[in-house]
Every structure is written in structure tokens, then in C-alpha cells.
Amino acid sequence: MKYRQLGKTSITVSEIGFGSWGIGGRTEGATSYGATDDAESKRALEAAFDAGITLYDTSDLYGYGHSEELIGEVFDGRREKVVIASKVGYVKHGGPHDFSPLRIRQCAEASLRRLRTDYIDLYQLHSPSLDELCGTPGAIDEMQKLKKEGKIRAIGISVKSPQDGFRAVTEFGAESVQVNFNLIDQRILDNEFIDFARDQGIGVIARTPLGFGFLSGTITDFSFSSDDHRSSWPESQLRRWASAPSMFKFLNESRSWTPTQIALKFCLSFPAVSSVIPGILHPSEARENASASDLSQFAQEEIARAREVYHAHEFFDSTLKKSKGKT
16 A cells, blocks of 8 residues: 655545445435445455555544444544544535534534544535635634644545635635546546646545446446435436446556556546545455555556547536536
């Protein structure tokens, strides 16, 4: 496993992180990845740790705190060996948000209890409307207070869209930005946010690096359970994503990598990306994801060709274009 700095912060993170929405388990409606087994989730966390993964990204939204509880339980007694990133803002899945100073404070204290720790390494506002945030007095000030008190080490914003990344930094002082980025969503390259983040020393955490699982090349059945958030998406969209790995097979012409490793390594081809956080549910996924860090880099010609393929195809159904910024 290789490690990178989180922007200009003093925090070092593993190139491959652990996205923990899934281990939060089932929540009401199509708002999760379905039912999970806590014992298997804990084995996945242990396998990730053993493979060198140090960054664990969670939220008080995931299982309404259950994801945090599992992370707190597994890493109790070795807290200093991991980097925990959590988020605040959602009252429930799908909204509304509440970024009032009182709620930020209350949620931070509750997350600390669930995580069995007295500090959170990276505390992130969870997909705010930045216009709404402008109209919420004291939200950023409260985050700064938590940092001064030592309850958080760095302030981040998990943005709804790549374009929001600029304002997250310039208007709200985010030290880290979490943003969608993968082979079929290269908007942070198109709008040059990746270059801006590099020049400003901002940490970039790439979420959905496997395109909600579709870039793993393992999804062929679209009959998701009713509590899986993907069940609410049009089949035309699911088919577009399922076909995507074959379009990037050229990246494997002289290699024997898995589609998952290809997808993760593409994101890590950009030094401004501090870490990628694929969702992990099972120990085998943790090990496969972690192994991508040690693989060789793509040549610039291969990256350029991947950019050409991306621009030659429309990977998002028109009905989903307005909702690319999933949690």
C-alpha cells in the first residue's frame, strides 16, 4: 500500500480507502446497498486494515450511525493507526439538511461516541447546497471551533457536484473536497478542478471510483432489492454503466488486472487525488481494492485514450444527469 498527504494537512492517508456507506446496512426505502451482516462487515474492516488501508470514510447518515459504530468497535484500542473521516448534515436520506451550529455540534459529539474516539481526523459537510450554506450563519465557524478544540483535525466538504469544489475551497475554506470521480465521470478533469486542488494544496477524496459497483465488471443482473438505491434507477442507465468496463478494456491489453483494479488505478493516476474510497462489503473486496495501489502506473498515452473514450460516449441517462452527486 502506498500513502499520500491529504492536501496541505498533516494527515497521511492510504491511496485506497474504505467507503462505508454499505456496511451501515439497510435503511428505509431505496437508500442503502441492502441488508448486511455485521460479522462480515467487521471482517471486511479487519481485512482492509491488514492490507494497509488506513482511511475509513463514513457518515452519521450511513445506517443512521451504524457504520460509525462498526468502525468504532473494530478499531477500538488502535485508533491512532487509522484515519477516520465522517460527515454531517443530512437529517435523513434524500434530505433535508441541517447545518445549524447547534446540530453540527450535537452530531459531532454523537459521532465521537459511536466511533469511540475523542477526535475525528476529517469532518465533512455532507453534500450541502452551497447557496443554502451561505444562508446558514455560523456553520463554518462551528466547524472551526471543533477544530480548535481538537475534536476534529481537518475540515472538508463532500460536494454535490465537481463545480461546487471551487466554492467549497474559496468561500468556505475546505481543506479537503470529496467528489465523484471515475472512468465514466471525469468532470473534475474537464472543469480542471483537479488542477486547482493541486495548486491550492487541497486534499481530493474520489468517491464512487467504481461507479456504484458497475466498473467492477461483475454486475450483470439488474434486479436489485427494493432497499438498494440502484433499484430506483432506470434500466437504460444501469445498462449503460454495465457496458462501460468493456469500453476501457484496452487499459488491460498488456496486463492481467481486474476491472476493479483498472478503475481504481485510473483515479490514482492523478497525484492531486489523495485517496479513492470504493465501497467495501466483504474481505475479498478489501484485498482486491488494496492491491491496486501496488500496480504500475498507466502511461500518459493510455490516460489520454481513456479521456477520448469518455468524451465519445454519454454514460449518464438524461433522467439522471441532475443527480450525479450521490452520497
